[in-house]
Amino acid sequence: MTDQPVPLSAAPAGMRVTRPRLRRMALRAGLYAMLAGFAAFYLLPLFVMVTTSLKGLEEIQSGSLVALPREITFEAWSKAWSGTCTGIQCEGLRPFFWNSVAMAVPAVILSTLIGALNGYALSHWRFRGSNILFGAILFGCFLPFQVVLMPMARVLGLLGLAGSIPGLVLVHVVYGLGFTTLFFRNFYVTVPGELVRAAKIDGAGFFRIFASIFLPLSLPIVTVTVIWQFTNVWNDFLFGVSFSQAGSQPVTVALNNIVNSTTGVKEYNVDMAAAIIAGLPTLGVYVLAGKYFIRGLTAGAVKG
Amino acid sequence: MAPILEIRNLSKTFGETRILRDIHVAVDPGNFLVLVGPSGCGKSTLLNCIAGLEAPSGGHIRIGGRDMAGVNPKDRDIAMVFQSYALYPTMSVARNITFGMRVRGIDRAVQERKLAEVAEQLQIGHLLDRRPAQLSGGQRQRVAMGRALVRDPMLFLFDEPLSNLDAKLRVEMRTEIKRLHQQLGRTMVYVTHDQVEAMTLATHIMVMKDGAIQQLGTPAEIYRAPANIFVADFMGAPVMNLIPARLRRSGGEARLEIDRPGGTPIVFESTPLPGPLPDEVILGLRPEDITEAGRGGDGPSETVECRIDMVEPAGADTYVVSSLGGRPVTARLPPDTAAEPGAVLPLAFDLSRMSLFRPKTGERLN
Ligand SMILES: Nc1ncnc2c1ncn2[C@@H]1O[C@H](COP(=O)(O)OP(=O)(O)OP(=O)(O)O)[C@@H](O)[C@H]1O
């Protein structure tokens, strides 16, 4: 390693390996072995899923679970995507995947935008009772899903949104607001109040200050919020199964139906392929923006 | 001439705490009022009330003769420079300066022209495309000034604009602000807790403490005739000597008497005291009013032999610390003085410039 201190003695470096150095190297090796072990432990299920999804059915029934596929076939993938049966319908995951997209994209955009506005108002336009309001919103983060099911069903019914994708969007926006508000408020309190004062004297109002000064600062926290919200909304099962009907089910519900309702032979390869397809978008979001996620969690708003 | 800024009976409370009380002041066109006082005394709060960023709890503010109750900051014809500069971090320097004009929807050509004017005036033309984070402290300061200057307002407000700069830059920018004031002839209100800044910039100084005005006057008045011990102690560097003294009365006349360590008390024989005075007073004398006897000082003065405790050369002057009435006393001597620690030196006290204070309340007596 380059950060090893250069020995000051006359002996040429590398010729003599001193005892403390030896011990350090042994520790290093042990550490890496342990990390590799953990990584393998966590990657094993993914490995099994991927290999199984690439095998044919006979091979699965005859071979070992962890063996590599003898012959790679993408049949299970195409069946999972567009052929397998979810209950009575046999169109694969595809329609439900697009349901999830139609639900998650607006839900993420709306909850992020409204959360940003909330956080901005709660941090820089304090009003009577704003702290109590923030406390109440925060409390919403800790409400278990199950508690809101019944009241939410009633509200959706009253609004005429029961069983529809817009209804699901509404549910996820409302439920996500607690978190998005919290994220943005905590980010915006680090913006100095003098900026807002200066802008007020410059003649800008509530929305102009938000759009011209706060939003351009917000990339790190927007990234965090989008990843958080997208992961939660996409992966949600309980709201999806409670508030959807045949045509509006999200991909998580469809996946459950595939796995649970196949009659006859269990098609493990199709199940695995379907599970991977259902999880792919969140994985993709994290791979694309994960770097900014870490950065956003630790960033202050205004540098210098 | 009607005053540009007029404040009557202003008060401000946050919840139960009184932050400002009984603020009365009028600032005439072209004047430079400095608000000075220790941290937390309410200077920023007062400035924010003038700007309309805080609503007063009582009293009136008029700007240009117009009552400001309920008037938005943007409609007050003011510009403000903040301590942290408050530059918009994601905008270039040019956009920082023109933001106000863009919000107001001012013609693009006019924006360009004014931007060029201000950039020229402040010599920041080469910085226009940079972001605030790419500027040094002094440059940020200039940009913040530029943003105020383009407004061309009736009243400029400054909240400790120089306090984040290092000493040398602070002196430079101070001169620059003074030059701008003379060039523009605009009315300015300036907050600082630096008394040198206050003395050098102000046409009028308002000294505040705990939300109340201690004294309002020209720098010379504040310096020569402080209204109380607080002002005397706060304004001037090194600080005014405040020496406990007694009155010795004989016949109809009174003389000042001061204790001296290990000696008989000093009596200032040849200086009769004015008016009725209490038996105990605090004598205030600036260091420059105590000099080496027999050198320069031609006015009437009293000479006292003093033991020197400390000699502090400061370049242009040498300060000599002795002790009287149980307090250190500083005298300002020429730099070539022969004074040495431990030696005894005759010092001339110019009592024609003295201030007398009542010990209990600190109020001025003469
Ligand atoms: N929003 C607020 N709520 C409650 N108290 C406040 C508020 N703003 C200021 N104060 C209090 O008012 C007092 C005066 O504050 P202000 O900022 O005006 O002081 P200052 O003279 O400008 O001090 P500094 O020199 O440190 O800037 C302080 O004691 C402060 O704690």
Ligand SMILES: [Mg+2]
């Ligand atoms: Mg202040």
